[in-house]
Amino acid sequence: MARWGMAADLDRCNGCGACVVACHSENNISTVGDEQASRGRAKHWIRVERYWEGDFPDVRLKFRPVMCQQCDNAPCEPVCPTYASHHTEDGLNAQVYNRCIGTRYCANACPYNARFFDFFNPSWDKPLQLQLNPDVSLREVGVMEKCTFCVQRIRGAQLQARTEDRALRDGEIQPACVQGCAAKALVFGDLEDPESHVSRLARSPRGSKLLEDVGTQPAVTYLARATQV
Amino acid sequence: MRAVYGLYPNGDSAQQAVNRLRAAGLADREITVISAQPMEDCEFGEMDKASWMWWIACAGGLTGMSIAFGLSWVTAHSWPMNVGGLPTFAWWPNLIVIFELTMLGSILATVGTLIVSALLPRKGQTLYDPEVTDGQILVGVEDPAEGSIPGLQATLGAPPGARVKTI
Amino acid sequence: MTQPSGSKINDDLLRPLFHTSWRFFLLVAVFGGIVALGLSTWMWQARNGYGITGIKWPVYWGFYITSFVFWIGISHAGTLISAILRLVNAGWRRPVTRCAEAITGFALMIGATFPIIHLGRPWLAFWLAPYPSDRLIWPNFRSPLVWDFFAINTYLTGSLLFLFLPIIPDFAVVRDKSTGLRRKIYGALAMGWRGTPKQWHRLETAMQIMAVAIIPVAVSVHTIVSFDFSMAPVPTWNTTIFGPYFVAGAIFSGIAGLLIAMALLRKFLRLEEYLLPLHFDNLGKLLLVMALLWGYFVFNERLVTYYGNEPAHMAVFWRTQSGTFAPLYWTMVTCNFVLPLILLGIRRFRTITGCVIASIGIVIGMWLERFLIIVPALGHKYLPYSFGIYRPTPPEIIIASATFGAMCLLYVLFAKTVPIISMWELKAADHLPAKHPHSTAKEQRLGDSHA
Known part of the structure; x- marks a missing residue:
């Protein structure tokens, strides 16, 4: 059984936001319009957090792409009364939209604020409604949604490998954000396989987990910026 | 009469x-x-002071407790779900539901006993x-x-x- | 001042049931209108989506959960106080118990609607109930919200029965005093009550058992409500003190609500001979104790956070202490601690008016307390990029306020249909067992029999 994980090299990330756009188009994330976005209703399953360090004029800009960390000890899971949020056997935090009744407890429990609530039925700024992905279900008003590590691509690749009677190859599965990252800052793969690219990065001395002291055991490793420019 | x-x-x-x-x-x-x-x-x-009501309330509580234990045990094991690394049947959290249903059982048993034994009119007592x-x-x-x-x-x-x- | 007895009790306490003034219809119309406004606003919210509220990423709980905790807290006066007073057999409880228990029932009904109002898909709220469904899935018994479901349902069932059982003999009185349809309805409610020694003993035994059962349930309910917060790894939420802190706060706000209701009943139903200054004085003292206890818990919670000095916790700490929420925070401290200490601690001020002013302050302060527990922490979790602030919108304010109208409406209807003071318990004060040879029945009724 696999254990999916990701590594984000902050040395490579230039904050372009291509991952955010790729995620929106892959996962049918509705655009809520600028007025609602300004009221805090935008749903970016992956976001690029920007932090400034130092005092002017010696200011450094840092980027950190943050998505659902797919924690092993996920605080969002036990609090859900209907099992809408639960753990799959390959270590993903599944979110079953049809089971969700919208208590939003999972979002409060999430230390990363990686979960988003559908305040309205989905709608898109034209012409984005013409490019919906048939592999991903739309979310009704009143449910929670979040990054799935593009579970539709994981399952698709697994099926493909099974029909061809072979094992999955490392790098065969690419979530939309990984695929869209021109700087190759994001790497996805199986953490159970010690030879996979993501496993090697996860063992890197530059690696750390986000909010590790909260005890959530996330599956995403961040590689610190190594050089002082 | x-x-x-x-x-x-x-x-x-x-x-x-x-x-x-x-x-x-x-x-x-x-x-x-x-x-x-x-x-x-x-x-x-x-x-007419003697009454079995306390014992019936205890029996009701035990019934409620068994129902709650059975419910949480059976539902947890009928489709084991991993949530946040907790055990499938987690004693501490489940004790809460078991406690509530124990109390509900004793309350309902008490009220039921009161209604049946003392309230409902019966022949020769009207x-x-x-x-x-x-x-x-x-x-x-x-x-x-x-x-x-x-x-x-x-x-x-x-x-x-x-x-x-x-x- | 002594209390009336015998048929004067019947006359005084049945008067509101048999004589209807225009004021009753006015009250029902006003409060009914407020409730209708709240319900239609909720329909609008269910129809147009949750977006019409001020809830946003990352503050996903706001006015509704605040009101939920607040109303569940208010419910902790009635049944709990009444059960304790029954068990210790405090004589002065007699005129107070029923109006207190009614508060519990109604506040719980209102409080229990808020989790449904706040749901993203309220029409699926029944999925919390354990039943074999076509989805082949049961509720998650490890979720605090499922504990809430069980705890509140147990408490609501228990409280309503605890309220209903001692009304049965009074239903029989109304049955005997009325004719026609009213006689039929009250006759059915009285369930064949006659008043034989067997019935009295069974009723009192049942009330004893219920009292023993309901006290731990009440404590568990607000502890479980506090678990909704303390089970989540949110700064300042994840603390062990929340259980007792919430229970103390709940009893605190509950007694305040009870004092306000008693003062209104006394005035509008002309119950000056039944609800005596003594009752306000006794409950005022209890309120003072709870204010001190509340202060003690807040001090503990604050000091431990301050000494722990974790960055994420301290950010929330300073946000309430001197930042955005400081005005609300210090209003809360004034309302919940300073004001009650002055008005209830100094004997000269502990009059009915003083108790009511302190109680109004406490109700406001305790509402703010819940708001200040929920919102600052959610808007200030660990990652600074996701900090946010919440402002309520008119629909939320209307719905939250309308529940106060709902409480008043239910109470008015209750006082109109049920004797608001337990008549048989007042009468029974004249027929106590002769266990205390040097105290008369009247002294016992006034509550100093255990001095």
Whole structure:
């Protein structure tokens, strides 16, 4: 059984936001319009957090792409009364939209604020409604949604490998954000396989987990910026 | 229904009536006493005090506890779900639901016992007079034996302030 | 001042049931209108989506959960206080218990609607109930919200029965005093009550058992409500003190609500001979104790956070202490601690008016307390990028306020249909067992029999 994980090299990330756009188009994330976005209703399953360090004029800009960390000890899971949020056997935090009744407890429990609530039925700024992905279900008003590590691509690749009677190859599965990252800052793969690219990065001395002291055991490793420019 | 009863203005004369009925050979279960409030200052207020209610409440609590335990055990194992690394059947969290249903079980058992054993009207226990509401105390005999009515009327009429009625 | 007895009790306490003034219809119309406004606003919210509220990423709980905790807290006066007073057999409880228990029932009904109002898909709220469904899935018994479901349902069932059982003999009185349809309805409600020694003993035994059962349930309910917060790894939420802190706060706000209700009933139903200054004085003292206890818990919670000095916790700490939420925070401290200490601690001020002013302050302060627990922490979790602030919108304010109208409406209807003071328990005070030879029945009724 696999254990999916990701590594984000902050040395490579230039904050372009291509991952955010790729995620929106892959996962049918509705655009809520600028007025609602300004009221805090935008749903970016992956976001690029920007932090400034130092005092002017010696200011450094840092980027950190943050998505659902797919924690092993996920605080969002036990609090859900209907099992809408639960753990799959390959270590993903599944979110079953049809089971969700919208208590939003999972979002409060999430230390990363990686979960988003559908305040309205989905709608898109034209012409984005013409490019919906048939592999991903739309979310009704009143449910929670979040990054799935593009579970539709994981399952698709697994099926493909099974029909061809072979094992999955490392790098065969690419979530939309990984695929869209021109700087190759994001790497996805199986953490159970010690030879996979993501496993090697996860063992890197530059690696750390986000909010590790909260005890959530996330599956995403961040590689610190190594050089002082 | 036939009945002979007296209405008494206070506990003392009602107590006298009860004592006289007992002296006339009636058992406590044949005597009907009705008052608008519990008469804990009178001896007749102590009639019928024994009750199994506490035990029934405990049994109800045990039933609730078993239901809760069974429910949480069966549902947890019928489709084991991993949430946040907790065990499938997690004792500490499940104790909460078990506690609540235990208490619910004992409460429902208590109320059920009260309704069935004391409230629902049953044959031979329907004697009533609305004057009780205004503070009169009713002491009487339901379905008296044939021929005993004149004797009962005399017995019930003896205490001070008594008004005897026959229906 | 002694209390009336016998048929005067019947006359005084049945008067509101048999005589209807225009004021009753006015009250029902006003409060009914407020409730209708709240319900239609909720319909609008269910129809147009949750977006019409001020809830946003990352503050996903706001006015509704605040009101939920607040109303569940208010419910902790009635049944709990009444059960404790029954168990210790405090004589002065007699005129107070029923109006207190009614508060519990109604506050719980209102409080229990808020989790449904706040749901994203309220029409699926029944999925919390354990039943074999076509989804082949049961509720998650490890979720605090499922504990809430069980705890509140147990408490609501228990409280309503605890309220209903001692009304049965009074239903019988109304049955005997009325005619026609009213007689039939009350006759059915009285369930064949006559007043035999057996019935009195069974009723009192049942009330004893219920009292024993309901006290731990009440404590568990607000502890479980506090678990909704303390089970989540949110700064300042994840603390063990929340259980007792919430229970103390709940009893605190509950007694305040009870005092306000008692003062209104006393005035509008002319119950000056029943609800005596003594009752306000006794409950005022209890309120003072709870204010001190509340202060103690807040001090603990604050000091431990301050000494722990974790950055994420301290950010929330300073946000309430001197930042955005400081005005609300210090209003809360004034309302919940300073004001009650002055008005209830100084004997000269502990009058009915003083108690009511302190109680109004406490109700406001306790509402703010819940708001200040929920919102600052959610808007200030660990990652600074996701900090946010919440402002309520008119629909939320209307719905939250309308529940106060709902409480008043239910209470008015209750006082109209049920004797608001337990008549038989007042009468029983004249027929206590002669266990205390040197105290008369009247003294016992006034509550100093255990001095």
